[in-house]
Amino acid sequence: MKHEKKIALVTGSSRGLGRNIALTLAKSGADIIVTYRSGKAEGDEVVKEIQALGRKAVTLQIDTAKTSTFEAFAASLKEALTTTWQRESFDFLINNAGIDRKSPFAETTEQDFDELMNVHLKGVYFLTQKLLPLIADGGRIVNTSTGLARFSIPGYAAYASMKGAIEVLTRYLAKELGPRRISANVVAPGIIETDFTREALSHPGAREFMNSAIALGRVGVPDDIGGVVNFLCSEEGRWVNAQRVEASGGMFL
Numbered sequence: 001m002k003h004e005k006k007i008a009l010v011t012g013s014s015r016g017l018g019r020n021i022a023l024t025l026a027k028s029g030a031d032i033i034v035t036y037r038s039g040k041a042e043g044d045e046v047v048k049e050i051q052a053l054g055r056k057a058v059t060l061q062i063d064t065a066k067t068s069t070f071e072a073f074a075a076s077l078k079e080a081l082t083t084t085w086q087r088e089s090f091d092f093l094i095n096n097a098g099i100d101r102k103s104p105f106a107e108t109t110e111q112d113f114d115e116l117m118n119v120h121l122k123g124v125y126f127l128t129q130k131l132l133p134l135i136a137d138g139g140r141i142v143n144t145s146t147g148l149a150r151f152s153i154p155g156y157a158a159y160a161s162m163k164g165a166i167e168v169l170t171r172y173l174a175k176e177l178g179p180r181r182i183s184a185n186v187v188a189p190g191i192i193e194t195d196f197t198r199e200a201l202s203h204p205g206a207r208e209f210m211n212s213a214i215a216l217g218r219v220g221v222p223d224d225i226g227g228v229v230n231f232l233c234s235e236e237g238r239w240v241n242a243q244r245v246e247a248s249g250g251m252f253l
Contacts, residue, residue: 002234003030007090009077011035011064011127012097014043016194017144017222021094022046023053024226025233031056033080033090037063037097058084064097064123065115070130077134089136092233095124095143095166100196105157113158120162125169138181140233143170145188145244151252163188167244174242183241185232190248192220215250224249 008025012018014036022032023046032050034057036043043059050057058080062073081087099119101112124143135141145167148160166186173184191197191210201207201219210219228247231237 002028002230003091006030006092006233007033007081007085007087008092008094008233009033009035009090009131010094010096011062012037013094014039014046014059016196017189017192017225018094018096019046020222020226021096021229022057023049024223024230025092025094026050026053026055026057028230028234029055030092030233031085033057033077034059035062035097037061056084062097062127064127065099065118067118067122067126070127073127074130074134077131081134089134089139091136091139093128093131093135093139093141094229095128095141097123098144098196101159102155102200103158104155108158116158116162120159121165121169124166128173132177135182141170141173141177141182141184142229142232143167143184143186145186147188147190147246147248147251149188150246170244171242178241183232183238185240185242186244187225187228187232188244188246188248189225190214190220190246190251192222192225194222213252214248215253218249220247220249 008030010018010022013022013034022034026032034043034046047057047059060076101116103112143166145163148156149164170184170186211217225247228245
């Protein structure tokens with residue numbers, strides 16, 4: 001098994017891309033810490049699926065928009081590591097949790113901006129900082145960006161700006177955590193068919209337009225992303241560091 005005796009924490013892994021990432025890592029041998037914001041039942045279901053693969057898994061609640069809760073989350077994580085794995089560290093941090101707030105630049109409210117920033121930038125920054133003492137030397141950090149940080153579709157100025165900042169942050173993480181042999185990379189999905197994009201794809205002609213804009217001719221699915229994260233966490237991916245890996249099927253080339 002590629003990830004035998006490795007433990008991954010995947011934020012927002014009760015559904016969507018996070019769920020797929022968690023299951024893909026588990027299929028490669030990793031044990032998983034599943035986090036959810038409000039969907040405990042969904043998180044527990046993912047844990048059952050992981051356990052059915054013969055791996056260990058637990059669920060932990062966290063709202064990544066609320067930095068004031070990170071201290072308590074770190075304590076809960078440390079307790080889970082000790083109780084379930086008899087360890088004081090984990091190996092892979094996958095910052096995946098996200099929200100959507102689509103609006104034209106001219107109509108974006110300060111509340112929309114702050115909600116996006118709190119989850120996609122501030123939350124990632126300070127959660128990673130808080131968990132650094134618990135990440136094993138030689139571990140991996142994989143942050144989630146978006147194709148929208150490279151190409152522009154009206155309505156996503158705020159969201160994409162946060163993701164652009166994450167791409168810069170990732171390079172700094174790689175540089176500053178290098179002495180601990182912790183690598184940091186970004187995976188940037190194109191449009192993927194999940195709950196996150198259901199509304200956007202439901203508009204008349206939207207799916208056809210997206211299909212035509214992608215070199216491989218179709219909208220992505222979660223299975224297109226989990227394997228990319230899995231590679232970056234694998235021994236084969238050990239020399240990839242500070243990179244942005246876009247997985248979009250060749251969108252807007």
